[in-house]
Amino acid sequence: MTYSALILTALAGAIAGQAAPSSLPNQPDKGSFHAKPRLISERSSLVPGETAWIGLTFDIDPGWHTYWDGAGDTGQPVNAKFTLPEGYTVGEILWPTPERLVSPGEILDYVYEKRVTALISITVPMNAKTGDDISLSANLWWLECEDICIPRKADVTLSLPVAAAGATPDPTKDAPRFDEARKRVPRPVAEGKKAYRAEWVGDRLRIQAPGAVGIVFYPHVTSLPMSDALHEGMRKGDQLDMEFRPRDGARVLGILEVRRPDDRSKEETDTERTTRARLISEFYTLDMPGPAAAAPPGNTKDPRKQQPGN
Amino acid sequence: MTRKVLVSVLMAGTLAFGAAALAQNTTKDQPKKDAHTTKVDKDHGHDHAAEPKKAKVGEKAPDFTLTDLDGKKWTLSELTKQRKVVVLEWFNPDCPYSGVKHYKNHQTMNETANAYKDRGVIWLTINSGTDQAGGSKERNEQARKDWSIKHPILLDEGAKVAQTYTSKNTPTMYIIGADGTLVYWGAIDNDKSADTVGTVNYVAKALDQVLAGETVTDAQTKPYGCSVKYPKNDSDSKDTEKKNRK
Numbered sequence: 001m002t003y004s005a006l007i008l009t010a011l012a013g014a015i016a017g018q019a020a021p022s023s024l025p026n027q028p029d030k031g032s033f034h035a036k037p038r039l040i041s042e043r044s045s046l047v048p049g050e051t052a053w054i055g056l057t058f059d060i061d062p063g064w065h066t067y068w069d070g071a072g073d074t075g076q077p078v079n080a081k082f083t084l085p086e087g088y089t090v091g092e093i094l095w096p097t098p099e100r101l102v103s104p105g106e107i108l109d110y111v112y113e114k115r116v117t118a119l120i121s122i123t124v125p126m127n128a129k130t131g132d133d134i135s136l137s138a139n140l141w142w143l144e145c146e147d148i149c150i151p152r153k154a155d156v157t158l159s160l161p162v163a164a165a166g167a168t169p170d171p172t173k174d175a176p177r178f179d180e181a182r183k184r185v186p187r188p189v190a191e192g193k194k195a196y197r198a199e200w201v202g203d204r205l206r207i208q209a210p211g212a213v214g215i216v217f218y219p220h221v222t223s224l225p226m227s228d229a230l231h232e233g234m235r236k237g238d239q240l241d242m243e244f245r246p247r248d249g250a251r252v253l254g255i256l257e258v259r260r261p262d263d264r265s266k267e268e269t270d271t272e273r274t275t276r277a278r279l280i281s282e283f284y285t286l287d288m289p290g291p292a293a294a295a296p297p298g299n300t301k302d303p304r305k306q307q308p309g310n
Numbered sequence: 311m312t313r314k315v316l317v318s319v320l321m322a323g324t325l326a327f328g329a330a331a332l333a334q335n336t337t338k339d340q341p342k343k344d345a346h347t348t349k350v351d352k353d354h355g356h357d358h359a360a361e362p363k364k365a366k367v368g369e370k371a372p373d374f375t376l377t378d379l380d381g382k383k384w385t386l387s388e389l390t391k392q393r394k395v396v397v398l399e400w401f402n403p404d405c406p407y408s409g410v411k412h413y414k415n416h417q418t419m420n421e422t423a424n425a426y427k428d429r430g431v432i433w434l435t436i437n438s439g440t441d442q443a444g445g446s447k448e449r450n451e452q453a454r455k456d457w458s459i460k461h462p463i464l465l466d467e468g469a470k471v472a473q474t475y476t477s478k479n480t481p482t483m484y485i486i487g488a489d490g491t492l493v494y495w496g497a498i499d500n501d502k503s504a505d506t507v508g509t510v511n512y513v514a515k516a517l518d519q520v521l522a523g524e525t526v527t528d529a530q531t532k533p534y535g536c537s538v539k540y541p542k543n544d545s546d547s548k549d550t551e552k553k554n555r556k
Contacts, residue, residue: 073478073479073537074478074479074534074535074536074537076502076503076504076534099552100552101552102552103537103540104539104540104541104542104543105469105472105473105478105537105538105540106476106478107478107537107538107540109537111552113552143406143504145536147442147443147539148404148405148443148536149405149406149407149536150406151406151503151504151505
């Protein structure tokens with residue numbers, strides 16, 4: 001049997017001697033979700049013509065994690081399809097920076113533990129009717145793992161009233177989750193340019209952040225791939241040097257974390273000397289061309305190397 | 311009547327990125343099937359240093375010996391002596407992307423193995439997991455029974471072979487050509503979800519090329535799936551990042 005015949009068989013879905021598979025992703029009967037999703041709102045009502053922030057939040061059982069859409073070794077990120085009423089649109093979806101999780105076998109993943117909230121901006125139409133109740137929903141699928149992994153699917157809904165135009169609704173009890181998430185949502189590329197310098201030295205990308213005591217890079221799944229993310233993606237000090245595997249046209253894309261000492265720790269008295277300084281982190285989107293595109297201008301003969309400036 | 315607006319959300323930010331399969335073309339030609347090849351290897355003299363060489367596409371695949379469920383030993387170099395093409399499938403019966411997707415809900419592995427077994431291709435399924443993570447003779451035996459697996463299932467105790475092959479996912483697929491060179495390393499198919507099988511079976515495609523004496527065009531793809539369950543004594547991570555506690 002050839003390759004093409006095998007594909008036809010797979011597509012025909014012939015399954016001999018087994019129970020017919022469910023049309024849903026595999027849902028083993030392992031009890032309730034370990035990552036429990038909700039759609040939440042920062043404010044208690046929607047205001048016509050304004051942008052509202054809603055959140056997709058997961059409460060995650062101890063020992064379990066979900067995944068960021070990173071270039072990790074295993075896992076699957078959260079996938080969400082929103083259903084909104086007429087006139088409402090989704091703007092930005094902002095996922096906070098994950099954490100690196102290293103498993104035996106030098107396996108590196110980018111995960112969320114305990115709690116994560118993705119921030120979603122919703123544009124409320126000008127003609128939204130005060131007093132209406134609006135329903136926003138999302139169809140979700142994700143992977144939650146501990147030692148074992150369980151793919152999950154769920155629908156979540158949020159109901160909100162429409163306030164009068166120009167109103168300033170109160171924050172909800174979920175509002176703190178938005179502040180928490182904002183602390184780890186990466187700042188735009190332009191802001192990063194003031195905090196660090198990134199330049200290619202051959203196949204190696206050198207990041208320098210004056211004053212930093214640690215730098216971490218979290219590559220997005222579509223980024224130019226790293227040679228050794230486990231050992232090169234994180235360093236103490238103010239410089240990060242990462243080798244990338246060449247691939248035409250791909251950009252380096254991800255999140256850069258710059259760790260600095262917390263100035264407040266200087267307030268300790270002599271009798272309270274601690275061995276570990278407190279650190280604060282800043283997160284920036286890193287989005288830049290690969291090494292070939294950044295080749296020095298003398299290379300005018302090769303049209304492939306003439307890339308638009310970043 | 312409300313109009314439903316479906317917005318598919320997967321990635322952070324609003325930049326659009328094409329889905330990128332990490333296919334890297336190998337520019338190295340397949341060595342000719344030549345009686346001299348194995349002779350030259352033998353003449354190389356002393357063995358490697360204590361640390362076994364790690365797998366690399368385009369190079370000789372690391373040798374190993376593992377035992378199947380019937381007590382039979384399988385040694386890669388012996389299969390190469392017999393000019394067999396060898397497929398290695400890293401496997402975890404309980405992983406939604408391995409046992410559940412490609413044996414229980416779909417028949418990808420059995421069908422592909424059966425399609426090529428009469429063409430000089432040996433398919434070896436390898437379970438490197440710890441005892442608690444389904445890496446036991448009993449669990450493999452159960453899988454063989456449940457899913458009518460006809461090809462050998464090997465137990466890689468201590469994940470030693472997984473280490474030399476740097477295997478991180480179940481499933482991860484490797485294809486070793488008849489001359490012992492590693493010619494493919496990656497996923498089984500191009501659909502990394504837990505429920506649907508992709509439109510491209512990378513292993514079948516590569517086997518067709520290998521058996522026709524052609525270079526494998528998609529020699530390295532990114533595997534997907536659960537992590538291989540290595541024993542938990544690693545502590546190579548020095549910084550303040552999380553360690554998997556279990």
